[in-house]
Amino acid sequence: MIIFQNVTKTYADNNVVALQDATFHIQKGEFVFIVGPSGAGKSTITKLMTCEELPDSGSIRVGEFNISKMAKQQIPYLRRSMGIIFQDFRLLPNKTVYENVSFAMEVIGASKKAIRRRVPDVLSMVNLTSKARSYPHQLSGGEQQRVGIARALANTPHLIIADEPTGNLDNETAWEIMSILDHINKQGTTVVMVTHAQNIVDDMQKRVISIEDGLVKSDQQGGYSYVTSI
Amino acid sequence: MLQAFKYYISQAFSSVFRNKLMVIISVSTLIFCMLLLGLAIAFGVNLGYISNQLESQFEIHAFVDLSYTEEAARALEPSVQGIVGIADAKFCTKEEALASLQEMLDHSNALAGLEEDNPLQFSYKITLKNIRDAGSVETALAAIPGIESVSNRTDILGGISTFTSIARNISIFGMIIFAFIAVFIISNTIKLTLMARKKEIEIMKSVGATNAFIRSPFIIEGGIVGLIGGVISFIPAYFGYSSVVAWWQGWAGSFGMFDLAPVSQLSSIFLSVFIIAGIAIGALGSMLSVRKYLEI
Numbered sequence: 001m002i003i004f005q006n007v008t009k010t011y012a013d014n015n016v017v018a019l020q021d022a023t024f025h026i027q028k029g030e031f032v033f034i035v036g037p038s039g040a041g042k043s044t045i046t047k048l049m050t051c052e053e054l055p056d057s058g059s060i061r062v063g064e065f066n067i068s069k070m071a072k073q074q075i076p077y078l079r080r081s082m083g084i085i086f087q088d089f090r091l092l093p094n095k096t097v098y099e100n101v102s103f104a105m106e107v108i109g110a111s112k113k114a115i116r117r118r119v120p121d122v123l124s125m126v127n128l129t130s131k132a133r134s135y136p137h138q139l140s141g142g143e144q145q146r147v148g149i150a151r152a153l154a155n156t157p158h159l160i161i162a163d164e165p166t167g168n169l170d171n172e173t174a175w176e177i178m179s180i181l182d183h184i185n186k187q188g189t190t191v192v193m194v195t196h197a198q199n200i201v202d203d204m205q206k207r208v209i210s211i212e213d214g215l216v217k218s219d220q221q222g223g224y225s226y227v228t229s230i
Numbered sequence: 231m232l233q234a235f236k237y238y239i240s241q242a243f244s245s246v247f248r249n250k251l252m253v254i255i256s257v258s259t260l261i262f263c264m265l266l267l268g269l270a271i272a273f274g275v276n277l278g279y280i281s282n283q284l285e286s287q288f289e290i291h292a293f294v295d296l297s298y299t300e301e302a303a304r305a306l307e308p309s310v311q312g313i314v315g316i317a318d319a320k321f322c323t324k325e326e327a328l329a330s331l332q333e334m335l336d337h338s339n340a341l342a343g344l345e346e347d348n349p350l351q352f353s354y355k356i357t358l359k360n361i362r363d364a365g366s367v368e369t370a371l372a373a374i375p376g377i378e379s380v381s382n383r384t385d386i387l388g389g390i391s392t393f394t395s396i397a398r399n400i401s402i403f404g405m406i407i408f409a410f411i412a413v414f415i416i417s418n419t420i421k422l423t424l425m426a427r428k429k430e431i432e433i434m435k436s437v438g439a440t441n442a443f444i445r446s447p448f449i450i451e452g453g454i455v456g457l458i459g460g461v462i463s464f465i466p467a468y469f470g471y472s473s474v475v476a477w478w479q480g481w482a483g484s485f486g487m488f489d490l491a492p493v494s495q496l497s498s499i500f501l502s503v504f505i506i507a508g509i510a511i512g513a514l515g516s517m518l519s520v521r522k523y524l525e526i
Contacts, residue, residue, distance in 0.1 A: 050436070073440075073441075076435075076438040076439060076440045076441070077438065078438070079435070079436060079437065079438035080437070080438035081438075083437075084436050084437075090429065090432070090433055090436075092429065092430055092433065103433070104433075104437040106233075106237060107237075107434045107437060107438075107439035107443060107444075108437065108438050108439060108443075109233060109234050109443070110233075111233060112233065151437070154437075155437065155438070
């Protein structure tokens with residue numbers, strides 16, 4: 001599903017080595033946490049996966065896309081194969097919950113019929129059917145993030161990339177979000193989640209890739225504390 | 231495909247309504263630009279139209295020396311006819327010259343009594359195969375012994391051509407400058423729209439909208455602004471030209487001078503050129519800004 005092979009990325013403007021010779025493989029259907037301190041290079045990994053940044057060396061593969069050799073015109077199609085969830089939700093304030101989700105389908109040219117069929121499905125997956133006509137400012141943080149998840153799911157991606165999805169939420173709401181992500185993963189979708197939340201990583205007992213100073217420090221099954229204690 | 235097109239159009243229109251002030255500024259600049267373009271078109275079309283009229287009326291008059299008798303004057307005909315480039319040379323008697331002069335003066339009695347002692351000259355009225363030969367034909371005529379003087383309207387023709395072409399060039403120059411300003415202002419209008427919709431565009435990119443899909447509404451928005459500018463410009467251009475033509479007919483018509491190109495001909499040119507040029511300038515302006523500010 002995802003292959004990082006000796007990937008190095010340096011940001012030209014400040015000469016910071018964000019990722020150094022990183023190698024890991026993520027299989028289809030896995031749930032993987034990417035952890036590490038701020039500035040360790042976690043976000044660089046998601047930016048490389050979505051082709052917002054290109055690696056200096058090494059090769060990256062996501063599904064059928066060879067990112068390091070891909071033509072620019074292919075980028076939109078790469079992104080259609082994944083759903084991205086953001087820490088700050090990134091909802092459009094002037095659109096309703098329903099419209100925020102349908103927007104993701106509209107902009108890739110989905111038919112009206114397909115939109116009418118799919119949007120209620122994903123809204124019920126995240127328990128927001130009753131809020132379809134609400135605007136983001138009428139929702140709690142957790143509800144807003146659920147809209148973000150519904151939007152990420154709208155185009156039936158094989159891969160979900162979640163960048164600190166619980167970062168702005170209280171503990172209880174964070175667990176709500178985690179259980180939705182876990183449920184999505186159990187249905188076969190690969191989930192890659194970047195996070196700081198030690199308690200979540202510990203309790204979920206999934207595969208954890210730990211990054212520090214741009215290097216992959218460890219990559220194993222288990223919790224956050226276990227990884228950092230090595 | 232149709233779905234996407236509907237989306238582009240609705241986005242473009244709602245954006246035009248959102249940025250009313252910038253749209254008004256863009257449209258006003260466009261109107262300036264279009265009116266100068268209209269001026270250039272009016273001069274250009276009339277240049278051709280007037281030249282055609284003058285060419286069809288064009289004739290050279292070669293006057294025979296006053297001392298010549300009618301017989302001697304008629305004897306010059308073979309030499310006149312022999313000049314290269316002449317289509318026809320018609321001998322004109324003193325009586326005929328007097329009659330046409332009287333006709334020009336509306337049959338007034340100012341010339342009464344001149345029949346007895348006609349002071350006018352015998353002459354030849356010469357038409358040309360091609361108006362470009364006027365100069366060489368005149369020289370050749372003047373060289374014939376017995377031809378006292380040669381007159382024609384090349385000077386008028388030349389004067390009008392020079393004036394209209396200078397005026398046309400000045401308006402084209404002005405139009406180009408205003409077109410640049412219009413492109414610049416429209417690209418700024420679109421830039422504001424882009425800034426206002428930055429978040430939306432980021433989300434579009436993250437879910438995999440293609441560049442064409444993201445850009446199209448903005449380019450259509452520029453085209454709509456251009457279209458509005460073009461259509462509005464037609465109104466002053468139409469009424470302006472109509473009143474110039476009406477004034478010319480009243481003023482110049484009494485002198486039997488040439489006509490201006492008809493309003494119907496000019497107005498269809500104005501409308502089609504304004505619409506096409508407006509859309510082109512608008513779309514170009516937004517393309518520049520989308521290219522510059524929409525790093526995808």
